[in-house]
Amino acid sequence: MKQLKTATDIVSLCVIGLLTGQASALSLTLIDGSVGAVAAGNTLTAAVQAPASGINVDGSSIIYQGTAIQGQTQAATYTGFSLAPSSGSTPTLNLGDGIFLTSGSANIPFTNTTNSFSNALLQPGSGSNLLLTTLSGFNTNDANALSFNFTVDPGVTSVSANFIFGTDEFPTQSVTDIFGFFVDGVNYAKFSSGELISNTPGNPTNFISNPVGGGLYSIEYNGLTKAFNVVGILDSGLPTHTLTIGVADTSDSIYDSGVFIGGLKAGTATGGGGIGTTPDGGTTLVLLGGALAGIAGLRRRLA
Numbered sequence: 001m002k003q004l005k006t007a008t009d010i011v012s013l014c015v016i017g018l019l020t021g022q023a024s025a026l027s028l029t030l031i032d033g034s035v036g037a038v039a040a041g042n043t044l045t046a047a048v049q050a051p052a053s054g055i056n057v058d059g060s061s062i063i064y065q066g067t068a069i070q071g072q073t074q075a076a077t078y079t080g081f082s083l084a085p086s087s088g089s090t091p092t093l094n095l096g097d098g099i100f101l102t103s104g105s106a107n108i109p110f111t112n113t114t115n116s117f118s119n120a121l122l123q124p125g126s127g128s129n130l131l132l133t134t135l136s137g138f139n140t141n142d143a144n145a146l147s148f149n150f151t152v153d154p155g156v157t158s159v160s161a162n163f164i165f166g167t168d169e170f171p172t173q174s175v176t177d178i179f180g181f182f183v184d185g186v187n188y189a190k191f192s193s194g195e196l197i198s199n200t201p202g203n204p205t206n207f208i209s210n211p212v213g214g215g216l217y218s219i220e221y222n223g224l225t226k227a228f229n230v231v232g233i234l235d236s237g238l239p240t241h242t243l244t245i246g247v248a249d250t251s252d253s254i255y256d257s258g259v260f261i262g263g264l265k266a267g268t269a270t271g272g273g274g275i276g277t278t279p280d281g282g283t284t285l286v287l288l289g290g291a292l293a294g295i296a297g298l299r300r301r302l303a
């Protein structure tokens with residue numbers, strides 16, 4: 001079993017940041033499974049929101065699905081997400097503070113050590129997630145999900161957050177993990193092509209390759225998305241709304257993926273919702289709309 005992130009690890013990353021000219025360094029505060037689902041859910045709910053988010057969470061409704069074993073850590077809060085490429089023209093990946101949900105371990109190395117970073121949990125507290133299973137069309141395992149109910153002030157029509165998804169399934173694996181951002185039960189996390197946020201065989205161009213030995217980004221995942229803003233539209237007919245953010249393995253339990261997500265806040269967007277590449281704006285929002293709602297059903301596997 002991997003140990004919790006040590007001070008030495010964090011110091012090491014800070015050194016890397018200085019060497020690469022980064023102004024800040026990614027720091028994870030791991031959530032040990034033994035703290036219990038209530039404490040984990042409360043911590044993550046607080047950390048995922050932007051200051052003065054405009055989202056009034058019903059604290060009694062918070063549900064955290066994740067590992068419940070001492071010494072194992074499936075989720076974390078993070079600060080200082082700024083990953084600059086060591087070479088080439090790929091973008092520096094910047095993201096505001098938030099939470100880190102994974103289909104395995106949140107205790108990830110701050111370098112790419114292997115093509116198969118893999119943690120199968122299969123234990124109490126984790127397992128399948130119905131929303132993610134329905135979205136992917138495959139059974140899900142090692143789900144790591146945060147759900148809660150909330151209300152908003154009059155005039156608020158949407159909620160948004162910023163995220164980066166990473167996976168060690170890129171580019172070789174065909175049984176691929178999934179990330180969902182469900183507002184009132186509808187997933188709004190899809191690439192502009194309509195593909196789900198998943199290393200499906202059909203969407204390799206949506207990921208930045210971070211190969212072992214390449215040293216491009218100081219993180220374990222072999223593939224990373226750019227920073228995206230996701231906007232979900234509230235169901236105006238509901239007095240109380242529901243948000244679920246989650247990741248999971250599909251079909252198997254191996255090869256980790258994770259989502260860094262934060263800056264959750266209320267907004268006034270209308271239309272179809274979706275994702276755009278402006279982390280804190282929405283001015284480049286890609287409106288997906290209902291026309292693409294059936295794309296999920298087109299997802300296929302090679303094996």
Ligand SMILES: [Ca+2]
Pocket residue numbers: 103104118119120121141142249253254255256
């Ligand atoms: Ca797993």
Ligand SMILES: [Ca+2]
Pocket residue numbers: 112113114115116117168212220221222
């Ligand atoms: Ca890796």
Ligand SMILES: [Ca+2]
Pocket residue numbers: 103169175176177248249250252253254255256257
């Ligand atoms: Ca996996």
